[in-house]
Amino acid sequence: MELEKKQIREFKAEVVKVITETPTTKTLVFDLNGLNFDFYPGQYVMLNVPYKGEILKRAYSIASSPTQKDTLELTVKKVPDGRASVVLTEETKEGEQFLIKGPYGKFVWVPEMGTKLVLLGAGSGIVPLMCMLRYIISAKLEHVRATLLYSNTHYEEIIYREELQDMEKHPNIKVVHTLTRSHPPNWKGYTGRINADMVRKEVQDIPNSLYYLCGPPKFVDDMANILAELGVDKHSIKKEKYD
Numbered sequence: 001m002e003l004e005k006k007q008i009r010e011f012k013a014e015v016v017k018v019i020t021e022t023p024t025t026k027t028l029v030f031d032l033n034g035l036n037f038d039f040y041p042g043q044y045v046m047l048n049v050p051y052k053g054e055i056l057k058r059a060y061s062i063a064s065s066p067t068q069k070d071t072l073e074l075t076v077k078k079v080p081d082g083r084a085s086v087v088l089t090e091e092t093k094e095g096e097q098f099l100i101k102g103p104y105g106k107f108v109w110v111p112e113m114g115t116k117l118v119l120l121g122a123g124s125g126i127v128p129l130m131c132m133l134r135y136i137i138s139a140k141l142e143h144v145r146a147t148l149l150y151s152n153t154h155y156e157e158i159i160y161r162e163e164l165q166d167m168e169k170h171p172n173i174k175v176v177h178t179l180t181r182s183h184p185p186n187w188k189g190y191t192g193r194i195n196a197d198m199v200r201k202e203v204q205d206i207p208n209s210l211y212y213l214c215g216p217p218k219f220v221d222d223m224a225n226i227l228a229e230l231g232v233d234k235h236s237i238k239k240e241k242y243d
């Protein structure tokens with residue numbers, strides 16, 4: 001399905017709020033200052049990040065729903081020894097301004113593409129998937145059914161943990177967690193990496209669903225292999241690799 005391209009804009013925006021999501025992850029809320037910034041759920045922007053006298057240009061998926069018009073949210077996870085992600089998660093304060101350009105990307109979903117969604121994410125790969133879930137809820141798309149399989153290393157690293165829990169109150173949204181390295185004693189989710197059995201158990205209509213895979217390149221490749229093993233048509237799979 002060919003979607004009409006959204007207009008690419010370049011604008012300075014002020015950080016009006018910094019939200020701590022996990023010990024390594026922050027959400028930066030930018031004031032859109034009346035700009036009518038339009039994008040498809042799943043798209044990203046390029047952010048100019050000042051670092052030791054240079055400007056680093058980095059891609060960040062949009063976390064907030066396109067129905068949210070006043071502010072734009074980006075969620076950044078600190079990469080060990082990373083540069084931009086360290087500036088954004090450890091040094092950035094309310095009142096700072098950044099140059100933003102976008103939206104970009106083909107990792108998008110609109111209801112016309114399919115109404116049975118399976119979202120597979122690892123770590124910060126949740127961000128564009130969260131945008132889709134927030135959009136489903138805020139636009140009241142009750143005919144859309146979405147299943148999220150979200151993999152993290154540790155419980156404390158689950159981004160948007162409480163909001164994801166609240167989302168499960170919606171009968172059309174299902175959230176499934178797995179933890180790969182440690183888990184609390186009373187943990188009710190899965191442990192270990194997402195595998196074919198988990199997908200078989202948790203996804204209702206495997207052949208007729210639309211799949212969105214996002215996270216580190218290896219995670220995305222592994223998930224694509226699992227889906228191939230389950231007989232999913234490769235045209236039903238969209239991928240976004242955070243490399």
Ligand SMILES: Cc1cc2nc3c(=O)[nH]c(=O)nc-3n(C[C@H](O)[C@H](O)[C@H](O)COP(=O)(O)OP(=O)(O)OC[C@H]3O[C@@H](n4cnc5c(N)ncnc54)[C@H](O)[C@@H]3O)c2cc1C
Nearest residue numbers: 058059060061075076077080081082083084085124127242
């Ligand atoms: C489409 C897209 C969307 C994305 N969306 C998000 C998002 O929503 N949230 C998010 O958190 N991330 C996202 N990313 C990843 C993001 O763009 C950055 O890659 C990430 O924040 C790391 O940037 P950095 O400057 O901190 O890391 P860099 O400094 O570029 O380092 C990256 C890696 O290289 C290593 N490294 C650093 N310096 C050197 C060096 N001098 N020599 C060798 N290796 C080095 C680091 O250890 C690190 O592992 C997205 C990426 C893409 C492509």
